[in-house]
Amino acid sequence: MNEAPATLHTGRHFLQIPGPTNVPDRVLRAIDMPTIDHRGPEFARLGLAVIDGCKRVFQTAQPVVIYPSSGTGAWEAAILNTLSPGDRVLMAETGHFATLWRKMAEKLKLGVEFQPGDWRHGADPATIGARLADDRGHAIKAVMVVHNETSTGVTSRIPEIRRAIDQANHPALFLVDTISSLGSIDYRHDEWGVDVTVAGSQKGLMLPPGLGFNAVSDKALAASRANASPRSYWDWQEIIAANRTGYWPYTPATNLLYGLREALAMLEEEGLANVFARHDRHAAATRAAVRAWGMDILCADPREYSSALTAVMMPQGYDADHYRGVVLDRFDMSLGTGLAKLKGTVFRIGHLGHFNDLTLMGTLAGVEMGFDAAGVPYTPGGVIAAMNSLTGRAENL
Ligand SMILES: *Cc1c(COP(=O)(O)O)cnc(C)c1O
Numbered sequence: 288m289n290e291a292p293a294t295l296h297t298g299r300h301f302l303q304i305p306g307p308t309n310v311p312d313r314v315l316r317a318i319d320m321p322t323i324d325h326r327g328p329e330f331a332r333l334g335l336a337v338i339d340g341c342k343r344v345f346q347t348a349q350p351v352v353i354y355p356s357s358g359t360g361a362w363e364a365a366i367l368n369t370l371s372p373g374d375r376v377l378m379a380e381t382g383h384f385a386t387l388w389r390k391m392a393e394k395l396k397l398g399v400e401f402q403p404g405d406w407r408h409g410a411d412p413a414t415i416g417a418r419l420a421d422d423r424g425h426a427i428k429a430v431m432v433v434h435n436e437t438s439t440g441v442t443s444r445i446p447e448i449r450r451a452i453d454q455a456n457h458p459a460l461f462l463v464d465t466i467s468s469l470g471s472i473d474y475r476h477d478e479w480g481v482d483v484t485v486a487g488s489q490k491g492l493m494l495p496p497g498l499g500f501n502a503v504s505d506k507a508l509a510a511s512r513a514n515a516s517p518r519s520y521w522d523w524q525e526i527i528a529a530n531r532t533g534y535w536p537y538t539p540a541t542n543l544l545y546g547l548r549e550a551l552a553m554l555e556e557e558g559l560a561n562v563f564a565r566h567d568r569h570a571a572a573t574r575a576a577v578r579a580w581g582m583d584i585l586c587a588d589p590r591e592y593s594s595a596l597t598a599v600m601m602p603q604g605y606d607a608d609h610y611r612g613v614v615l616d617r618f619d620m621s622l623g624t625g626l627a628k629l630k631g632t633v634f635r636i637g638h639l640g641h642f643n644d645l646t647l648m649g650t651l652a653g654v655e656m657g658f659d660a661a662g663v664p665y666t667p668g669g670v671i672a673a674m675n676s677l678t679g680r681a682e683n684l
Contacts, residue, residue: 308640331533358487361499372396379410409443416451
């Protein structure tokens with residue numbers, strides 16, 4: 288083998304994609320335990336603890352179903368339990384993930400109305416409300432929205448969409464994907480009147496990939512009971528029944544549940560309000576850096592800036608993936624790629640999960656040094672602008 292050795296990296300890899308995110312040592316150690324009998328008494332204590340803790344993070348008193356699955360599995364579970372082939376649903380084109388959820392809905396034979404979007408804005412409450420007001424026969428069975436569109440760094444205004452549904456006096460179920468927002472951006476399943484909240488383990492929850500979640504309202508549960516279309520593995524009823532005593536109808540992902548118990552404890556020790564404020568602060572500092580570099584943020588509406596990630600538009604004529612490759616090679620940092628139609632023109636900085644001021648500063652220093660290394664034109668000073676934003680010095684300058 289005469290191949291040149293791969294660049295030798297020391298220290299920690301910076302995994303600054305918007306999921307999977309960096310897993311805290313505490314969580315890794317919690318997972319590193321013998322697998323126990325999932326029918327035994329010790330397991331029931333674990334099962335009850337994680338279900339209870341999840342309710343606090345989803346901000347719900349209603350059932351939270353945990354699947355051994357990726358987020359995509361939890362998407363499918365939300366659809367299969369509440370909807371049947373032929374049902375009409377209203378979705379909004381916020382970006383790549385909304386488009387993927389739409390494709391799944393179509394494969395499952397739903398009739399999807401996809402409100403077009405420019406991938407720089409969230410789902411529009413007014414457009415959704417107007418369409419529902421028009422639907423006097425209540426043909427639309429569900430409104431399905433991605434809360435934090437991970438491909439664009441745009442966060443849709445869920446409470447406003449709820450109000451639009453209510454103002455139209457429409458009975459449609461409200462299904463929301465929080466896969467990249469839960470545990471990072473304020474989200475309230477009960478208060479915001481969401482019927483199914485879909486989540487995953489590997490983003491704000493700081494776990495490895497492998498758990499999917501559905502928080503389920505009474506209305507969604509009733510819809511699932513009335514829904515005759517076939518499903519088995521994903522069916523809520525049996526799981527919720529077994530969960531009452533802390534068990535699952537099949538073998539759960541025991542070791543990931545150990546990790547979940549620890550991650551929930553970390554979120555609660557910090558306090559959810561503080562977790563959200565921390566993400567807001569890091570996102571604001573990131574935007575200060577991007578502006579100082581003379582670059583544009585993909586999200587076009589300041590009300591919809593994501594606190595979990597920032598998508599940065601590359602200067603014209605420079606390839607984002609080439610730049611990302613240089614950053615990975617030189618600094619051992621992974622930045623998020625531009626997905627689908629954003630390929631090459633956008634890169635994404637993940638600032639969610641297990642993260643602090645210095646992780647942010649290290650990340651932004653890697654981004655800024657990467658511009659030089661890759662020959663990308665920029666105005667120096669983004670790192671200092673972010674530092675001033677974090678220290679509060681920006682306001683006094
Ligand atoms: C990551 C993500 C998904 C897909 O989740 P997987 O775990 O990869 O199946 C869906 N929606 C959003 C908003 C995401 O961020």
